[in-house]
Amino acid sequence: MKVTITDHEEVTVVEVTGDIDSKTAPEFERNARAATEKSHKIAIDLTEVEFMSSAGLRVLLMVYRNIKGQNGKVILVGVSEDIQDVMSTTGFINFFTIVEKLDEAIVILKQD
Amino acid sequence: MESKSFPGIVDSLDSLREYIGELAQQAGLAKKPTYNLKLAIDEIATNIILYGYQAAGMEAEVVVLSEITGQELVVILVDEGAKFDPLGKELPDSDYFSKSLEDREIGGLGIFLTINGVDEFSYQYSEGKNRNKFVMKIAAT
Numbered sequence: 001m002k003v004t005i006t007d008h009e010e011v012t013v014v015e016v017t018g019d020i021d022s023k024t025a026p027e028f029e030r031n032a033r034a035a036t037e038k039s040h041k042i043a044i045d046l047t048e049v050e051f052m053s054s055a056g057l058r059v060l061l062m063v064y065r066n067i068k069g070q071n072g073k074v075i076l077v078g079v080s081e082d083i084q085d086v087m088s089t090t091g092f093i094n095f096f097t098i099v100e101k102l103d104e105a106i107v108i109l110k111q112d
Numbered sequence: 113m114e115s116k117s118f119p120g121i122v123d124s125l126d127s128l129r130e131y132i133g134e135l136a137q138q139a140g141l142a143k144k145p146t147y148n149l150k151l152a153i154d155e156i157a158t159n160i161i162l163y164g165y166q167a168a169g170m171e172a173e174v175v176v177l178s179e180i181t182g183q184e185l186v187v188i189l190v191d192e193g194a195k196f197d198p199l200g201k202e203l204p205d206s207d208y209f210s211k212s213l214e215d216r217e218i219g220g221l222g223i224f225l226t227i228n229g230v231d232e233f234s235y236q237y238s239e240g241k242n243r244n245k246f247v248m249k250i251a252a253t
């Protein structure tokens with residue numbers, strides 16, 4: 001798994017490539033935390049993520065809490081059907097905006 | 113039953129999921145149940161590795177036993193860690209899932225996803241070993 005962080009003006013994008021499990025989640029968490037510390041408008045791009053375990057859900061929970069605490073917004077991008085099903089089973093889906101493309105996420109976040 | 117061993121470390125999770133994917137393919141399991149089984153195995157294997165082995169300072173293997181019959185794919189994870197029954201824990205209930213994310217306790221999610229994702233899940237402890245059993249029904253095509 002690889003994580004890259006890029007800034008698009010006031011929006012910070014966290015892009016993940018690869019599987020998120022209990023081996024890789026700490027790296028995802030470190031990067032996601034760094035992103036929430038410098039911006040309160042975050043897009044997490046999961047287009048290249050095929051698999052995410054509960055370790056990844058925990059990171060999303062952390063991001064949601066940090067961002068909510070500073071009245072910000074987080075949008076998830078390109079979430080696979082399998083992962084969306086898991087988010088739905090656990091009720092996580094109700095708390096996140098999910099879009100297909102990164103461009104859409106950036107437009108929405110900038111409007112806010 | 114077929115048997116394959118993996119070192120009890122988080123680095124094994126990737127190849128473990130890949131192996132489960134191969135078994136699912138041999139069994140003719142559809143895409144969605146395949147993902148659910150991979151997830152269930154990953155969650156239980158994670159518990160074994162992090163708590164059964166790592167936290168206890170133990171180095172041991174996770175053994176995957178499997179069998180494909182006409183109707184089912186059966187996978188059993190066998191480990192030598194301390195006795196731990198995943199079903200012994202209280203699982204998140206509907207009350208939990210109606211809570212907003214800020215109010216939720218973390219934990220129990222992995223086991224919830226495991227039980228929710230497979231057709232049958234059972235646990236047995238015998239001869240000093242934990243046996244977590246997963247059964248997936250193979251849909252007739």
